[in-house]
Amino acid sequence: MVAVAVVDATEPGNVGTIARSMKNFGLSDLLLVDPPELDPEGEAYGFAGQAREDVLPEARELSFDELVSGYHTVGTTAVTNEDATKHVRYPFLRPADLAEELAGIAADTAVVFGRERVGLTNDELARMDQVCSIPASAEYPVLNLGQAATVVLYELRDSTVEETQHPDERHERADQQSVEGLHEQFGAFLEDIGHPEEKRAKATRLWRRFVGRAHPTGREARTLRGIFRQAGQRIDRAENGDED
Missing domain, CATH: 1.10.8 (Helicase, Ruva Protein; domain 3)
Incomplete structure (x- = not known):
């Protein structure tokens, strides 16, 4: 099962946009760490589309420690500019590789997105089990939060929209x-x-x-x-x- 976690977002509209992308690509478990207020009459629900009916109102709030201890975490970040000599943001996956990497893993996994301006901090990324980086133009590599989530969740669609593997074929990862x-x-x-x-x-x-x-x-x-x-x-x- 793949959940989506958003850490310390400041704009309710971005949370709504992520919920909508989740609905588009077959995900339903939204986890929020230090979220903004999500007014049913405000931007979050306005941007969520049909996700306002289930994904957004059923979102669960938890602490960062609870997120790390309860899930296999994949932290998302912009272009890392790091190599094998540095280890906070390296090694990293591309979004296109993420579905294959997670396919068949019988464990609760959370794809984690950070703040609008700075994303996840180095300290937070250091506690992630894996890192995913979105390749973009070197002239302007930074995506906004909603865009980043849409790109990553789109790449997960084959493993989230429909479950096709037989349970006996799944790799039984440790809890x-x-x-x-x-x-x-x-x-x-x-x-x-x-x-x-x-x-x-x-x-x-x-x-x-x-x-x-x-x-x-x-x-x-x-x-x-x-x-x-x-x-x-x-x-x-x-x-x-x-x-x-």
Whole structure:
């Protein structure tokens, strides 16, 4: 299931436009983080078209922490101008690749859009599992919020308008709680091995993006957590002089 999340939008009309695009392309679950007031007589409902009947009034408000912990997140951003030496906005998907990347993943996923002026902050993007960037002209690469959402959601249409895969063919991705537990275990592992504290944030981002692309199964997540846990225990025993 794919949800759409909008973080800290200031213009109700943009929220309505996104709801309308969702309706166009077969999505219905709208998540709002710090939204503006959505007056049923105002711009949001005026711009929403038929989405004013279901998508918009059924939108759910939640915190950013709840969004990250409850969903596999794909943060959207403008052209990144980053490469493999930088890791806040890299590696990134193109919208045309997003549907294939998410196809068959049996997990709650949220495609996340940011503010009108600045989009998602680097700190917010660092907490995303994956990043999607819209290619545009270098002379003017910035799209407005409604345009960006329409482009990305259009590319998802083949996987959202009609479900065609048999359930047995789906990749049973680990639930988000298990994935977040894996991230926490990795953080503990970095601490156990004495990884330089000033490098841990970068290493954590790299790990999150790696796992985000891999879509581990529940068994894979449990196995990796067990390996990190055993490594940490062995390090503790060695430091205490108890190692065989």
